[in-house]
Amino acid sequence: MTARLITPPAGLAVSLDDARTAARLSGSALDGEITQCVRGITDEVEQQTGRAVVTQTYRVTLDSFPEAIRLPAPPVASVLSVKYIDTDGVEQTLDPADYELDAESEPCYLVPAPDRRWPETMDRINAVRVEVECGYGPDDTTTPSGIKSYILARVAEKYAPPGTPESPHLVRLLDRYKVY
Incomplete structure (x- = not known):
């Protein structure tokens, strides 16, 4: 059996505004970078849980x-x-x-x-x-809260000042969503 992604998600698992807030950034100058960051972290969530987050x-x-x-x-x-x-x-x-x-x-x-x-x-x-x-739905409005929290916390870590330690316990937010 082979399973292959045919149509990737169009929407984001968290809103761009929420991701900007988590990154502590204002304005839209880095929106492309933040969007890519959210997509990458969402891919990480899907890999770790075995789920599709966005349709x-x-x-x-x-x-x-x-x-x-x-x-x-x-x-x-x-x-x-x-x-x-x-x-x-x-x-x-x-x-x-x-x-x-x-x-x-x-x-x-x-x-x-x-x-x-x-x-x-x-x-x-x-x-x-x-x-x-x-997937749960087309965009951030249908993303489960634990998955949203994880993504936003990872965005915050990515944009934290240099030397800020990462939380080794953050991944525990995904435990209840894992498919075995």
Whole structure:
């Protein structure tokens, strides 16, 4: 199984105003740098937690249908498509009535609907492609408070005066969001 980011997040996990305040900067002269800093720290959060913070699209590819398809980067908001190469070599799109999203479990899974089975696929690599939309929402208004606090504290550390020690305990803010 391979999971690849197809559409990166458009919005920021914290507002630019909040990030400026955390950095103790005024004006917009460093907005580009602060935006890049927030995006980098958000990537760090996603790597450490296994989650998507801001809405983004992933593609999962598999050689065949397993019993259940493990989906990346919860929370999974929706399944955009399930496509496969049938035994005749023709790409098919699975009807959404044929599968269910288990969004309660973390990680999330895609399973056949009750009394349904996955279709047979051609014996080839990447015969199955699933596209999913992941993340808490489009911007900072939907970012969980613990994740926001972590990002803003890391921004503050980045822009702190030289010699200011970093907090080794800050990462603990992310513990409750980790997907195992």
